[in-house]
Amino acid sequence: MKDISRNDACWCGSGKKYKHCHYNTDMQLKKYEQDGYRIPDRELIKPSDAIKGIEESAVITTGILDELNEMLVAGITTSAIDKFVYDYTTTRGGKPATLGFNGYQYSCCTSINDVICHGIPDQTVLKDGDIINVDISTEYKGYFSDASRMYAIGEVDKKAKDIMDITHDCLMIGIESVIPYEATNVIGEAIEHYANSKGYSVVRDFGGHGIGYAFHEKPFINHFATPIKGMIMVPGMVFTIEPMINEGSNRTKILKDGWTAKTIDGGLSAQWEHTILVTEEGARILT
Numbered sequence: 659m660k661d662i663s664r665n666d667a668c669w670c671g672s673g674k675k676y677k678h679c680h681y682n683t684d685m686q687l688k689k690y691e692q693d694g695y696r697i698p699d700r701e702l703i704k705p706s707d708a709i710k711g712i713e714e715s716a717v718i719t720t721g722i723l724d725e726l727n728e729m730l731v732a733g734i735t736t737s738a739i740d741k742f743v744y745d746y747t748t749t750r751g752g753k754p755a756t757l758g759f760n761g762y763q764y765s766c767c768t769s770i771n772d773v774i775c776h777g778i779p780d781q782t783v784l785k786d787g788d789i790i791n792v793d794i795s796t797e798y799k800g801y802f803s804d805a806s807r808m809y810a811i812g813e814v815d816k817k818a819k820d821i822m823d824i825t826h827d828c829l830m831i832g833i834e835s836v837i838p839y840e841a842t843n844v845i846g847e848a849i850e851h852y853a854n855s856k857g858y859s860v861v862r863d864f865g866g867h868g869i870g871y872a873f874h875e876k877p878f879i880n881h882f883a884t885p886i887k888g889m890i891m892v893p894g895m896v897f898t899i900e901p902m903i904n905e906g907s908n909r910t911k912i913l914k915d916g917w918t919a920k921t922i923d924g925g926l927s928a929q930w931e932h933t934i935l936v937t938e939e940g941a942r943i944l945t
Contacts, residue, residue, distance in 0.1 A: 670705050670894075686839065687890060695841055696889040698877070703894035704870050709935060711801035712870050712896055716933060716944045718752045719796045719803045723945075730809045732786045736768040739792060740779035747796055755795035755802055755873045762917065767793040767806075774861055774902050774910055774919040774927040786812030789822060791929045795873060802869050804898050805945035806931040817905065818926060824856050825903040825928035832881065832899045833934055836941035842888030846880040849901050859908035861927070863919070866898040869933055891936045896944070900931030 662669060668679035680703075691697045704712070722743055729742065744765040747754050754765035769777035769791040770784070777791075784790060793806035808822045828849045835848040850860045866879030877889040881901040906925030913920065921927050934941040 669700055670703065672705065683892065687892065690839070690890050695887050696877070698889055698892055698895055701871070702868055702876060703892055704896055704935075705894070708801065708870055709894070709896070711799060712803055712933070712935075713944055715752065715796045715798035715801045716803035716805070718747055718750050718798055719794045719805050719933075720945050721750075722746050722794045722796075723792065723805060723807050726792055726807070726809060730784065730790065730792075730811060732784055732788075732812050734784050736770075736777070736779040736782045736784070736790075739768055740765050743792075743794060750798075752796045752798040755797045755804070756793075759873060766795075767791075769793070769918075769927070769929070771926055772921045772924050774904070774921060775864055775929060776917040776919050778915055778917055784811045787814055787818070788812075789814055789818045789926065789928065793929075793931065797873070801871070802873050803933045803945055804869055804873070804900075804931065805933055806900065806929055808928050808930060821858065821903060821905050821926050821928045824853065824858055825901060826930045828853050828860075828881075828901040828903055829899060829930040829932065832901060833932065833941045833943065836891060836899075836934065836936060838891055838893050838936055838938055838940070841890055842877055842879055843884055843886065844888075845899060847883040850882040853901070853903050857905075859904045859906065861902035861904060861908050861910060863910045864900075864902060866900050866931075868895070868897045870896045893936050893938050895936040896933065897936075898931055898933050900929060902927060902929040 664677035668676045788811040795804040832845045832849045860882045868875030904927045906923045909922040910919045933945045
């Protein structure tokens with residue numbers, strides 16, 4: 659962090675003097691850095707106008723997921739879901755953040771049953787008993803948000819319902835573990851402990867990520883326990899928590915399309931995701 663005078667304007671753009679704004683926070687972070695923790699770059703700590711922009715993007719993301727509650731029934735194709743997402747987003751002045759991202763040509767991801775994530779919308783027809791994750795990412799006026807939900811198609815069996823519910827519990831447990839000036843690795847510790855206690859495994863090949871000015875920013879959020887000290891969470895940071903939970907092995911395989919990730923053993927997988935803001939009190943869900 660570049661040193662500035664206590665009487666200079668704060669680097670965050672608030673207009674306040676540094677000593678009345680982020681000075682105490684920066685002094686605290688320097689101590690963490692000396693102890694070997696990763697410290698967020700200043701651009702990862704979002705000012706109020708950026709947070710407002712992310713919230714406006716999140717209104718679109720959340721609106722899509724709400725509408726899908728009624729739309730997702732047996733007989734619909736995943737390509738029809740994709741078209742709906744594109745139309746809903748663009749008519750509100752936004753853009754699906756996945757569209758064109760690293761060559762991806764779709765407006766959402768649709769991951770069914772044993773697909774862990776990044777399922778490509780196509781002519782697949784949803785049928786009774788399926789479970790599906792729909793992952794929505796929105797760019798609106800230069801700000802990004804990201805969230806996903808699980809949906810049950812018709813009547814699903816107990817094991818499908820259980821993994822959906824347990825995975826949602828994992829998401830909320832991860833969010834509840836967000837405490838300012840703790841390291842991000844507490845999130846994964848809490849999620850994996852709970853998932854394992856219920857007999858499930860946590861996918862390790864994917865994780866959450868910072869978001870706001872870009873689709874993917876630092877930090878990377880592991881959803882499993884790791885001895886590596888994570889980045890210190892500071893009020894104003896925005897990132898996703900999005901655990902992917904498997905009923906069997908946590909190993910994955912990527913299909914020839916280069917995107918679709920499936921369970922190695924054909925077991926069910928589920929995922930829930932929110933974009934969250936770190937506050938002085940903990941985490942605030944934006945999506």
